[in-house]
Amino acid sequence: MSIHIEANPGDIAESILLPGDPLRAQYIAENFLTDAVCYNKVRGMYGYTGLYKGKRVSVQGTGMGMPSASIYIHELINEYHVKRLIRVGTCGSISPSLHNRDTILAMGSSTNSGMSALRFGPITYSATADFELLHKAYTQAAELGINVVVGNVFADDLFYNDRLMEQVKLLSGYGVLAIDMESYELFVVAAKLGVKALTILTVSDEILTGAKTTALERQTSFQDMIRLALETI
Numbered sequence: 680m681s682i683h684i685e686a687n688p689g690d691i692a693e694s695i696l697l698p699g700d701p702l703r704a705q706y707i708a709e710n711f712l713t714d715a716v717c718y719n720k721v722r723g724m725y726g727y728t729g730l731y732k733g734k735r736v737s738v739q740g741t742g743m744g745m746p747s748a749s750i751y752i753h754e755l756i757n758e759y760h761v762k763r764l765i766r767v768g769t770c771g772s773i774s775p776s777l778h779n780r781d782t783i784l785a786m787g788s789s790t791n792s793g794m795s796a797l798r799f800g801p802i803t804y805s806a807t808a809d810f811e812l813l814h815k816a817y818t819q820a821a822e823l824g825i826n827v828v829v830g831n832v833f834a835d836d837l838f839y840n841d842r843l844m845e846q847v848k849l850l851s852g853y854g855v856l857a858i859d860m861e862s863y864e865l866f867v868v869a870a871k872l873g874v875k876a877l878t879i880l881t882v883s884d885e886i887l888t889g890a891k892t893t894a895l896e897r898q899t900s901f902q903d904m905i906r907l908a909l910e911t912i
């Protein structure tokens with residue numbers, strides 16, 4: 680048992696999917712895994728372990744934003760010895776060619792988070808995905824007939840950001856595809872603790888046009904991303 684996860688040693692698989700939304704964790708367990716057992720309900724941040732095509736996989740909600748995600752990622756790796764982590768999240772696209780429900784493989788992530796300065800001081804650390812997981816996801820996507828776009832994303836500390844459009848203009852000019860709120864911290868902690876991590880995102884809203892998906896769609900309808908993450912891990 681760790682501070683925020685009530686699982687016993689061995690309850691959590693070495694491979695794990697990480698949605699921000701704990702109800703997406705429940706949805707994945709109920710709809711994609713067999714023999715799924717809930718190992719965590721602390722703070723309503725559901726975690727499950729089950730089988731996908733006969734292999735043990737877990738799925739754990741991480742909450743919204745990097746301070747919350749960081750806690751779960753640290754405890755999963757340090758206390759439960761998780762080795763492969765794939766975030767399955769939603770994002771706002773900032774590239775005009777990316778539309779709602781498109782799938783992104785985050786090759787790298789940038790951030791405006793104060794957490795970066797806390798760790799690295801004046802250094803700008805480039806947070807990247809594990810190449811093996813990225814390569815596997817890319818080839819699996821082709822096999823599954825899922826279109827993916829690979830590139831840099833941006834992890835924002837502020838969902839309601841006064842400087843959003845200014846930031847979008849700047850970042851899209853440098854090829855950044857989309858904004859989420861956890862990808863950077865996942866890559867940093869995985870690098871620090873020597874494990875493999877990838878972020879797969881589905882576009883839930885187009886920041887440039889204002890087009891949005893509904894909360895129910897966000898919770899349940901991102902089948903391509905989930906299937907791709909499970910086949911990869």
Ligand SMILES: O=P(O)(O)O[C@H]1O[C@H](CO)[C@@H](O)[C@H]1O
Pocket residue numbers: 698699700742743744767768769770838858859860861
């Ligand atoms: O859908 P999830 O995985 O929560 O991801 C995105 O959605 C939340 C904001 O609505 C943030 O956590 C952001 O990163």
Ligand SMILES: O=c1cc[nH]c(=O)[nH]1
Pocket residue numbers: 769770771772835838858859860883884886
């Ligand atoms: O972090 C996020 C997630 C979805 N949409 C956004 O605009 N930001």
